[in-house]
Amino acid sequence: MSGRGESTWSDLDGWHSLLAREHRLFEPMVEGARVGIVARADADAGHGDLLAWSRTRDGMRVERRPFHGFADCDVGVLFVAQDGALEALHARIDDNALGAMKLQLRDGSMLLYVIAPKKQLLDDGYEDFLEALGLAFLGACR
């Protein structure tokens, strides 16, 4: 958690309002589907805090969970934020935050790790969300 804006990580209501506004991207997800975000330092250390966006019957829920490393993080996909990246997103939380996230994924300040197998991601409805972030779903082919 060192070097990051704590208010950014704890603004669960703010993140929830973003997800509610972008609800169409999450509607195809099955109940229990989950996206995680961790700070780079926590990812490197293999433990820390995880910001979880979980699909529930009523929509998206935002919560903080303990992070115990890649092998045990209980999410479909995991975003790792370089220093300042999540704060930059949070600054646009009422604007086009996911558009900004797409650019962060391009410039390397945000990194996506795919935790669940492709078939599960497809079956569980992650495709709209990932494609909206400009992520090539079936290989980058660059």
Next chain:
Amino acid sequence: MAQTTTLKRLFEPASWGKLQSRNRIKYGACCVSNYNNRDGTITIRELGRTQVIAKTGCGIITNQGAYPDPLGEGKAYFRQVALHDDRFLPEFEKIAGYIHDAGAIAIQQILHAGRYGGIDLGYCIQPSIVPQTLPHFRPPREITKEQIKVTIQQHADAARRALKAGFDGTEVTSFMGYLLATFNSKFTNRRTDEYGGSVRNRGRFMCELIDAIKQVQGDAPLVVRLNGNELMDRWGGNTEDECFELMELAAEHGVDMISVTVGWQEAPESSIGRDISPGYWNRLAARAKKLLPDTPIAFGNRLPDPRMAEKCIEDGEFDFWEVCRPLLADPDLIRKAQAGRMGEVKRCIGSLNCLSRLFRDLPYTCTVNPQLGHEYDPAYQITPALAPKKIMVIGAGPAGMECAITAKRRGHDVVVFERASAIGGSLAGYAKNDLANSDDLLSVVDYYRNMAEALNIEIRLNTTIDTKKMRGMLHEFDVAVVATGARIDGMLLPEPTQPGLLVDALDVAGDHSRTGQRVVVLGGGKIGLTLAESLKHNYGREVTVVDSEKRIAGDVMPSFKWRHTAWIEELGIPTRTSAKVLAIGDGGVKIRNAEGAEEFLPADTVIAAVARRPNQELFHELEWMIDELHGCGDSLVPRGLTQAIHDGFRLGARI
């Protein structure tokens, strides 16, 4: 064949250890074909392909990567070849024979895909558990020290088999996230034992691998492919300096050639796509050559032109031009270059159709070379026509020109009719607006122009074919080929109430319509996006894209989908998806947006870039006016460049 003197360095013989290469061109095993059986045995389709590759004229030919382990942990593609057992040897012997018969040095690549492997297993192995950043791959397991020893031995055994099959040497690859790369890179190697930590420790696996293979190979050469830049450093991967430290380490262990490569599959930027200008990465090869002057350096990433390669060799930037995709696009490239006939080369346009198909678990094909992968198939052979015919091809786009050229090569008499003042069809307009690299796409049109001239195909421009025109030519032709393309289907949009506001995307692309400052593009497929990007980037227009689908770029090839969506974001082009167009007029477009609300988008110009419908009228009009009537390309079903070229070729090959 008359040999030119312009590419002297490229075509000079070169010593490589005890071997002699007839020139400085190495065919690189850029990606696997996926033509083989699920058990790793080689098919007749693969043998057909390798026979063509063997005859390309390269001095060194690297056969595609074979996985070395019986479990298939190293297997990246469903139909990748295997070399973990002697039972595979007979087919490898044939391939080595083809290469030797053609006068080239035969190298077998051993490819353990590591992070991208285990395609049949549901897991992959790598030094540490670091998940992949793309969904295509299998969840990782950490390789144990005992497994490391076994894996190294499997590589050495595969190398021994390759030599037994007749290959002159082998190659291992630390490219784009394969096993060797995952050890070398600190992005994926987070081990705390002697195989992790410092560059030297991370490189230990590579050094042990080189030592083990060289032990079984004796003085037969070993090539290692190493990243000059992973393009992963922002994500914690190796810096460029570390990549070169690893090259030094490989050289210390006596590797006989280093093939310098660029980028991981997962890198957030392009390395070989059309949006990278040719020659962009040459500096990495030059750095390797400067660092290791006594180690032969091969290079070819995004370096498709032999004339550029000649200059690089002349300047001492590398020793061997490593070329793959340009030879998939045109297996005669080297002969044409040597004869000074570069205008007749089908250039690799960097569409990455090949890789797109591999990541859909399909055999690779090539946009500009329909014969790739069909070398054994009679339907794809250009054979002399038993009864030469007079053929009229209507439409000089890619489908029509491909058909005309193929038919002419078979001995038919061909005339092309084109209503526009130049050939190229809608591709010409599309290419002009392509932000990636217009030159690549325009090269397709140039190729058709040059081939028409070389084959003496008559092209009648500014000539519209209709029933009246046809009546004046009755009995002049035996065959008509309708290759008239497609047009934007205006029926899918409401009737505009403001004259001049709505224009056709193809007219804008072809410079037949000008736009105002505020533009709304209706349709977020490849045509709409290409125009929107060009209008914003090249002309400073304020552009909004509207699409009825949930996501834009639905018809874009997977290799470029991410590129378009990134451009849209980077250029700040607003999009409205899941939107319905309600009205066009009164200075803009009224839509119902995804939230169900009505929204008015002001516009000086509205561009129709919705779905296309085929121009099929001539099929009916000509039906009773000519003996044979065929169609190809978008005039059958509107698709894209690959299908147009392939349709045209197939038709030309069978008329």
